[in-house]
Amino acid sequence: MHPEPLTRLIDELQRLPGIGRKGAQRIAFHILRTPRDEAERLLAAVQDVKDRVTYCSVCNHVTDVDPCAFCTKPDRDRRVICVVEDAQNVIAIERTRGYKGLYHVLMGALSPLHGIGPDDLTIKGLLDRVKGGGVDEIILATNPNVEGEATAIYLAKLLKPLVVRVTRIAMGIPVGSDLEYTDEVTMHKALGGRREV
Numbered sequence: 001m002h003p004e005p006l007t008r009l010i011d012e013l014q015r016l017p018g019i020g021r022k023g024a025q026r027i028a029f030h031i032l033r034t035p036r037d038e039a040e041r042l043l044a045a046v047q048d049v050k051d052r053v054t055y056c057s058v059c060n061h062v063t064d065v066d067p068c069a070f071c072t073k074p075d076r077d078r079r080v081i082c083v084v085e086d087a088q089n090v091i092a093i094e095r096t097r098g099y100k101g102l103y104h105v106l107m108g109a110l111s112p113l114h115g116i117g118p119d120d121l122t123i124k125g126l127l128d129r130v131k132g133g134g135v136d137e138i139i140l141a142t143n144p145n146v147e148g149e150a151t152a153i154y155l156a157k158l159l160k161p162l163v164v165r166v167t168r169i170a171m172g173i174p175v176g177s178d179l180e181y182t183d184e185v186t187m188h189k190a191l192g193g194r195r196e197v
Contacts, residue, residue: 006032058129060105060122062087070103077101079136083126083155085109085143093141101139104129109147110154118154126155130162137165144171144189 002010006028013024031039055061056068063069070076070090080101084090090103106121129135138159142148152168159166172190173182182190 055105055107058125059103060107060125061090061103075100078134080139081126081129081135081137082139082141084141085148085151089141089143101137106142106151109142109151111147121151123155123158127158127162130159130164135164137167139167139169141169 001007009028009031010021010024013019013027014021016024019027031042052064053062054064054066056063056066056071058067058071061068061070077100081104082093082099082101083104083106084093085106085108087105090105093099093103104122104126106123106126108116108121110116110118110121126138130138138155140152140155142151142155156166156168170193171186172193173179173186179187
């Protein structure tokens with residue numbers, strides 16, 4: 001129905017996460033309608049990311065310098081490492097402006113159903129960092145889903161013998177929500193993680 005180059009663009013856009021067929025078509029037609037210089041800027045930005053952005057050799061966060069800014073900043077607390085599944089999680093934690101330690105990005109979570117095992121994650125790098133000394137606490141900040149929980153439990157078992165404090169981020173009811181709409185698992189986590197006031 002479309003010229004071959006447009007069909008190919010739609011097919012490639014559809015491969016992106018969260019983009020379905022209709023969304024891919026909308027984006028493709030938007031690109032077609034935009035002036036050539038805007039389309040070339042988009043192309044240059046994609047090429048620049050592929051050419052210049054990589055993963056930090058220490059923490060696996062995305063960076064254009066290695067090691068990354070978090071790992072080289074002298075004012076970060078090197079005794080604490082927050083373990084997250086992917087780079088977007090680092091950004092979410094940094095937005096709070098409350099965490100001042102280091103990070104370790106696992107590059108995913110354990111998911112046997114999807115063929116992702118311990119060797120597919122950067123667990124060895126994390127263990128090497130802890131064994132290197134100077135780390136007092138590991139904060140497990142994996143997602144509160146089945147894969148994230150399984151990953152946190154697996155990591156806790158590996159880290160405990162290394163005589164390091166292992167903590168898990170608190171989970172529970174979001175601020176501004178109503179208890180009547182809270183599911184059983186979230187309510188259970190909220191009750192289990194309660195603290196004295």
